[in-house]
Amino acid sequence: MQPGQAVIMEGELEKRSDNLLQFWRKKLCVLTKESLSLFPDAQKKSKCKELKFQSIKKVDCVERTGKYIYFTIVTTDNKEIDFRCLDQSAWNAAITLALIEFQNKAAVQSFRSQQGTNTRVAPCV
Template structure:
């Protein structure tokens, strides 16, 4: 993600709950950009940014595939939160309370969705203008 020219807004560690039977918390190096969150093994960014992990590519949670961030709960020294993807999959995270990952991700997701909505409106207006110009040119001229 960062290597593609997207602006990096925050880098740090988050813990992600595994999907397995034991649901262990695993540390992930996270990179927040204007387009989403990149999840890497904890030491990978220090070694070679952009390189895949042992299993292949780093995991990217793109804002276009996110529905919401919810279930924010503070327990002890951690904040727990859930990212709900558009297809319904839920991904649980936790981080120290003072790091504010949940707020940063939410803010960037809202900004991303707003940018997409503005682009959609502009695109619709351009199409309407183009259709209006074509209709005006093809209409018979009455004198």
């Protein structure tokens, strides 16, 4: 996470481990316009794992059970990272909206660079 980035959402998510037993591990997460950062401890003292939106393809497989919402982040290299959050926290929606905004801005920038600097495009709201 870059210093000075505006925080959209901060709180606890659970990430399923990659090992054979696939335990759910609590992570302190910070969502910004550029990435989702995962800290192993609540004090943010340990090094975080940062999932930059440029390397995320989509948020997928949303399933709701009584207590949790389960969802998967799919990276551009097709790696799947499983998460769950409490039903009322709406982490999946916040991540999806931030990712869509990031992808839309990237698409507009790409379009502008292909069309040249003289073309005017209405800004995204």
